[in-house]
Amino acid sequence: MPSVLEPITIPKRTVKKEISSKDQFAPTYYVICWNDPVNLMVFVTHVFMKLFGWDRQKAEKHMMEVHEKGKSVLVREGAEKAEFYVHQLQNYKLQATMEPAE
Numbered sequence: 001m002p003s004v005l006e007p008i009t010i011p012k013r014t015v016k017k018e019i020s021s022k023d024q025f026a027p028t029y030y031v032i033c034w035n036d037p038v039n040l041m042v043f044v045t046h047v048f049m050k051l052f053g054w055d056r057q058k059a060e061k062h063m064m065e066v067h068e069k070g071k072s073v074l075v076r077e078g079a080e081k082a083e084f085y086v087h088q089l090q091n092y093k094l095q096a097t098m099e100p101a102e
Helices: 041-052 056-069 079-091
Strands: 028-034 071-078 095-100
Touching: 028 056, 028 079, 041 056, 041 071, 041 079, 056 071, 071 079, 079 095
Parallel strands: none
Antiparallel strands: 028 071, 028 095
16 A cells, blocks of 8 residues: 655745844935135035036025025035045035034
8 A cells, every 4th residue: 555645845935024223324424514704605606516516506505504504514425425525625625524414
């Protein structure tokens, strides 16, 4: 008499969901330009256009923010790129810093 084989059960496929947290991503930084009494508004606009590739309207918006509010957050970047932008702005004699993004 032939023997009866047990049915083969295939294990169910489990999908592992990865939960992303802020700790998994590299930290980002805000590049901030501060107001100063030295540089002309047209010069600041020109620097923003040249450095960030912005059109005149966007550059003037940030320049006016610097002028009226005392500072403007220009971009949010990784550490190296943010540091690069800060140094570039400082080379144009603008006061710029970077702060950790929240």
